[in-house]
Amino acid sequence: MKKATAKRKIFVLDTSVLLFDHNAITNFEEHDIALPITVLEELDNFKIGNDTKNFEAREVIRFLDKLSRDHGLNKWISIGENKGKLKVVLDNIEQKIDAEKVYSSKKNDHKILNSATGLITTEKGAQVILVTKDINLRIKAKAIGLTAEDYETGKVKNMQTVSKSSPIIDGIDADVIKKIYKKHAIKENGLLGEQKQANGYYILNNCTNSVLARYNKEQDEIQKVEKQYVYGIKPKNAEQTFGLDALLNDDIKLVALQGVAGTGKTLLALASALEQKNKYDQIILARPIIPLSNREIGYLPGDANDKISPYMQPLWDNLAFIKNQFKTNEKKSKALKELEESGALTITALAFIRGRSLTNAIFIIDEAQNLTPHEVKTIITRAGEGTKVIFTGDINQIDTPYMDEQSNGLTYLIDRLKGNPLFAHIKLEKGERSELANLANELL
Numbered sequence: 001m002k003k004a005t006a007k008r009k010i011f012v013l014d015t016s017v018l019l020f021d022h023n024a025i026t027n028f029e030e031h032d033i034a035l036p037i038t039v040l041e042e043l044d045n046f047k048i049g050n051d052t053k054n055f056e057a058r059e060v061i062r063f064l065d066k067l068s069r070d071h072g073l074n075k076w077i078s079i080g081e082n083k084g085k086l087k088v089v090l091d092n093i094e095q096k097i098d099a100e101k102v103y104s105s106k107k108n109d110h111k112i113l114n115s116a117t118g119l120i121t122t123e124k125g126a127q128v129i130l131v132t133k134d135i136n137l138r139i140k141a142k143a144i145g146l147t148a149e150d151y152e153t154g155k156v157k158n159m160q161t162v163s164k165s166s167p168i169i170d171g172i173d174a175d176v177i178k179k180i181y182k183k184h185a186i187k188e189n190g191l192l193g194e195q196k197q198a199n200g201y202y203i204l205n206n207c208t209n210s211v212l213a214r215y216n217k218e219q220d221e222i223q224k225v226e227k228q229y230v231y232g233i234k235p236k237n238a239e240q241t242f243g244l245d246a247l248l249n250d251d252i253k254l255v256a257l258q259g260v261a262g263t264g265k266t267l268l269a270l271a272s273a274l275e276q277k278n279k280y281d282q283i284i285l286a287r288p289i290i291p292l293s294n295r296e297i298g299y300l301p302g303d304a305n306d307k308i309s310p311y312m313q314p315l316w317d318n319l320a321f322i323k324n325q326f327k328t329n330e331k332k333s334k335a336l337k338e339l340e341e342s343g344a345l346t347i348t349a350l351a352f353i354r355g356r357s358l359t360n361a362i363f364i365i366d367e368a369q370n371l372t373p374h375e376v377k378t379i380i381t382r383a384g385e386g387t388k389v390i391f392t393g394d395i396n397q398i399d400t401p402y403m404d405e406q407s408n409g410l411t412y413l414i415d416r417l418k419g420n421p422l423f424a425h426i427k428l429e430k431g432e433r434s435e436l437a438n439l440a441n442e443l444l
Contacts, residue, residue, distance in 0.1 A: 007127050010034050012089075012116040014132035015042040016402045017151045020372055022059035025079060025086065027153045032076065032084040034128075036115035038091055038108045040064075050351055052375050093118035097144045109137050116146055133402035154373045155407045156415040162258070162395065165427045166201040166242055169193075177204060177211050185223040188215060192222070199252060199424040201225065201242040212238055214245060217421050230275040231332060232325030233267060239428045240264055246424035247272035247390065250279075254380065256368075256414050257392045259428030265392035266366050267318045273362040273390075274322065277339060280362050280386070285315045286350040287366040288375075315347045315366060350379075359384035369393035370400050371409035 009031040017024045018039070025033050046057035064073070067086065071077040076085040091111035099113035100106050112130075119128045130141045130148040141148035156162060169192065179186055188196065195202070198217035203210055212225040225245045227235055235241040239259075246255045247269060257265040273283045319336075326333040339345035350365065365371070365379060368391040376391070383389050391413060395405045405411060417423040 008032070008123075008125065009127045009129060010119055010123060012036065012112070012119065012128060012130045013039065014112055014130065014134060014137060015039045015046075016133035016137075017131055018043065018060045019046060019053045019056045020133050020151060020402055020407075021153060021374060022056040022063070024151060024153065025060070025063065026083060028084060030082065030084050032126075033079065033086045034115070034119055035064075035073075035086065035088050036091060036112045037088055038111040038115065040088065042108060052372060052378075056374070089115045089119060091115045091118070094121050096121065099140070099144060102144055103140065109134070109140065112137070113141055113144065113146065116141070117144070120146075133407075150407075154412055156411050157406075158415075159406065159411075161418050162411050162414045163427070165429050166203060166239060167195050168203040168205055169195065170205050172204045172206050174206055174208060177206065177209055180204070180211050180213060180222065180224050185216075185219075185221045188220050188222050197419045198421045199246065201245070201424075201426060203238055212241055214242070218251075230268075231271040231322055233271040233322065235268075236264070237430045239426060239430065240268060243268050243426045243428060244272055246426060248276065249424075251421070252424045253383070253388055253422045254417065254424075255388070255390045256410065256417075256423070256425045257390065257428060258395065258410065258414070258425065260394050260396070260431060262431035263428035265394075265428060266315065266364070267321065269364045269366075269390045269392055270315075270318050271322055273364060274336070274339075274345075276362065277335070277344070280360055280388075281344065282358075282361040283339065283345045283364075284353065284358070284361055285345075285347045285364045285366065286353055287312065287315065288350045288370045312347050312349065319347070353382075356382060357384050358382055358387050360386035362388050362390070364390045364392065366392050367399075368410040368413075369395045369398050369405075369408045370403070372403065373407075373409050373412035376409035376413050 011028050011031055012034045013024060021027070043057045043061055046053055047061060048054060067079065068077065073086070073088040076087045079086050091114040095114055095117040097117055099110040099117065103110050116128055116130045119126070128147065130138070130146055131151050132138055132148065133151055138148040138150070172191070176186070176191070192200070192202065192215060196215055198215065200215045202213050202215070204213055213222045214225050215221070216223050225241060227241050228244050228248060230244060230248070235244055243257055246252050257269060259265050270285065277283065323333065323336060336345070363383065368376065370393070380389055391410055393410045395408060395411050398404065398408055414425045418425065
């Protein structure tokens with residue numbers, strides 16, 4: 001009996017996919033890739049600038065230039081060994097459904113839809129699939145009968161690791177807990193079972209008492225986690241205690257603090273950095289700028305600092321809260337002022353530190369859920385000798401249109417680095433800002 005031949009697949013890539021991952025063209029195995037001509041025009045519009053999307057656009061343009069050095073792009077050309085072929089397609093080729101007529105407008109999205117539907121006519125027997133990070137474009141595609149899907153590369157499939165809190169392990173023998181309190185560390189000896197993970201944080205519990213602990217993989221020990229106070233800030237729950245333990249541990253070079261608004265992510269990160277100010281040459285707090293109403297910050301008045309100031313205000317608010325723990329003539333208050341005046345403590349937009357190599361610094365990235373996986377990787381690769389990197393964020397509060405809780409940089413980081421001795425992830429559960437804030441998080 002003759003074996004059935006697999007149906008040829010052609011993936012049509014939207015601009016949003018290429019701006020999310022400039023390597024996307026090479027990530028579809030043996031299948032063919034079609035780029036609508038409109039996508040090239042949009043890449044051209046994005047090629048100038050210092051934002052990540054500008055970098056991604058330039059990388060894609062360079063890749064296409066290199067690929068087509070001896071070929072035209074209006075015919076199918078090989079992407080590489082064990083890869084499919086690539087072609088740039090027009091939006092005015094024959095199609096059964098004209099998206100511009102269906103949706104009564106000549107938007108670029110509708111031109112991209114026409115390029116995809118045209119392929120169904122010209123590439124007989126092929127399965128044409130539009131791939132886009134734009135949810136609404138996927139809906140529009142499906143509305144005219146076109147198969148459409150999200151870009152899946154780098155997307156975390158199993159969210160359990162990312163969303164779970166520090167586990168409570170019940171039924172621990174009372175003598176074991178007493179021993180941890182007395183010796184501060186014991187050999188693991190199978191106590192954690194399947195939940196054992198490097199720098200995993202646990203609440204070991206029985207009917208009468210409990211202990212907070214961390215698993216040290218290098219020494220194969222369960223170590224007691226002590227409650228620590230940092231720069232006037234004290235932990236208010238077990239998860240905050242775990243967070244400070246990781247933030248103050250010199251062996252943990254990369255920390256992810258995840259939690260909803262008001263759980264103390266940024267405050268703990270900043271306070272712990274200030275507590276360790278004598279160990280590091282610089283403390284840098286940064287956050288990505290998400291333009292208001294899709295308008296770039298250039299329209300705001302003033303110089304660069306004036307333009308980014310509204311976006312940085314939450315970081316300044318946390319610093320002000322810490323300052324208020326001390327009187328102006330106290331030693332720590334004076335130390336804070338000296339750090340700011342000397343430039344050893346910097347609050348800035350993430351775009352302003354791109355390209356720098358950071359040595360012997362504490363680098364705190366706030367709102368990390370608004371970064372792409374590529375951006376997170378780029379930031380970490382900038383860490384020089386003696387640098388500690390801290391990411392904070394809430395994966396349920398994403399402000400960028402082409403990412404979700406499974407595809408953002410913070411989720412990607414937690415999923416990929418879980419169990420690494422240099423990394424710790426703590427999910428902060430309980431809001432400590434106010435009863436009103438907790439009410440909003442729970443019920444609204």
